[in-house]
Amino acid sequence: MTIPSTLYIGLMSGTSMDGVDGMLADFAGNAIVSLAAAFVPFPPALRAALMGLQSWGENEIEREAIAANDLAACYAECVEALLPAAPGPIRAIAVHGQTIRHRPDLGFTRQTNNPALLAELTGIDVIADFRSRDIAARGQGAPLVPAFHMAQFGQPGRTRAVVNIGGIANISVLHADGRVGGFDTGPGNVLMDGWIARHLGRDYDADGAWAASGTLNHGLLEALLDEPYFTMPAPKSTGRDLFHMDWLDLRLKGSPALPPADVQATLTELTALTIARAIHAEAAQVDAVYVCGGGAYNGTLLRALAAALGGKTIVESTAVLGVAPNRVEALAFAWLGYRFNLREAGNLPAVTGAQGPRVLGALYPA
Template sequence: MSLFIGLMSGTSLDGVDGVLVDFWAGAARTLSAAHVAYPAALREELMALQAATPNELEREALAARQVALVYADCIEQVLAKTEMKPADVRAVGAHGQTIRHRPELGFTWQTLDASLLAELSGIDVIADFRSRDVAAGGQGAPLVPAAHHALFGQQGSTRVLANIGGIANISVLHPDGHVTGFDTGPGNVLMDLWIDRHLGRAYDDGGAWAAGGHVIPGLLSSMLLEPYFAAPVPKSTGRDLFHQEWLQRHVANHGGAAPQDVMATLTRLTAVTLANAIKQYAAGTDIVYLCGGGAYNDTLKTMLAAELGHQVTVETTAALGVVPEQMEALCWAWLAFRFDAREPGNLPSVTGAKGLRVLGALHPR
């Protein structure tokens, strides 16, 4: 066996997903999985750290320790579902929690006390995967297309994997082995902000609230004018752009709009920007596989299917044998597997880096 744990906490800030994966003989077999939610106070602090705050350095360091505690809990739960012990695991691939992503300024920052995590888990921890790609002139994101290509690429057909977390991104696996991938724009981030503000809920379960609203054409059109959507690839984004102020600026220009109609419009925004990216960069594909929390938003799936047209089937990655919410954690386990072998984990065609690079920094147990 060749065991690695992948830990992923995305821009939704809901907590950490963990998987234990066996990469024996090059295949990926998920043995167990767990999700640990962030305590409310930690989620609130991580949200605050998305922008400049007083005493920021100390607050970030303390949050990094708290994130490590949640990660350690997730590792314990993943192992408890098997007969494996920490000594059986080669390494943990830990993403950390993104609080800044500014590749145009030469940096990206995922907060996590990786040394504490190694101390608590008794397993080698590999973290800070994005920085080396940024150092090589890349975006540092998305990194999942490399794993998607290695694990799900298929000669002779074009496959599209669309990850809808807080931010949405696509991996286009071309039949000749070429890979295209980038962040398409907001996934759930704006929808989550809006429903939290108006209903006090973390997310729109199944897209039920959006389903009862009506899309506001003028609002949708104004949001689609955001320059990011028309920017050339490679590109990546995050809460540094798509945040509460961005949302409020657009909604303010449509005073009196019903909150439920705004929700329907935000859902359509994610569907349209995803569909536009797929139609531009994956023309001819006949199937799109969804993963991430957005894969469970039935209203979003219906809107996306309508935008893509009847010739394209929209499924979840369950059809590929991977539970949608476990896909990113699986990719981070793969990145740890690649680091352990000192093999590259990025794709310059996706991130724009100068070349292939081994990604990550080792924190020995």
């Protein structure tokens, strides 16, 4: 049975593995109207299980399947939190899943999930696995949000950059003539989160206060910037497969006994500088930069980004354009679900490198 509804729920859980962001939105008449937001943090055991699936380990298949079931329960909880705000039946849930491997170079990406269980728990159509089709068409499978960024934030005649700073950071450059460029720039919060967890036992560096107490170390910054990924031409995408704590530890060997706060300051600068360089590689000049994702709540990082852009470019959160930074990516997935039901493409071949536009996702009917 097809529900004549334009209400969608988008669910996003990214590389930070902090939890699931959900958005309820209405796309009636092709407009994008946000109706409600919800966040469900991952229970510590689920987070640990997902972390344990990020690299090779014993009994992976069974551990993945069990984590996928627990994840689906978490997704269902987020849906439950949104339903009271729905003015009618939900057309579909669009769910990203949790990335446990991202290897477009080997022809696959894996977002673990149990969409069948989510359909069973909610009684709502579920659209899942958005990245595989783009990779099958020889694309990177990422980033998938630039088309939405253009639909939501693009303004003809203006060149805008939208920066999503999650665990990994990605940019969308919305050119004045309607072209869209974009790619993953490298680490967003993932290394900063890992470093503060190791030294202070916190999940993240709130507002970048710890980083602000440290001093940038140029030797370490150079060692970090030596990573070939940063100068690789687009299309490109990355994940925890490359940027993990072993990656950092290897590069810290040349800077022994640095105060931990100095390392945090340097990691913050690394994120800011690689984003700024990526924006300039895509457009010599941009009118403004809008930041979303959890990194938008890191004041030290935003100041570093503004400085790395030369100090004259406007750097704001997407809130000034009407969407709170922590809501953008879940809203993007709701929109990708809407595109799936229209059988319209969700990818931008100029961004992912795919052989053409493709309808993204797979349907699990209610």
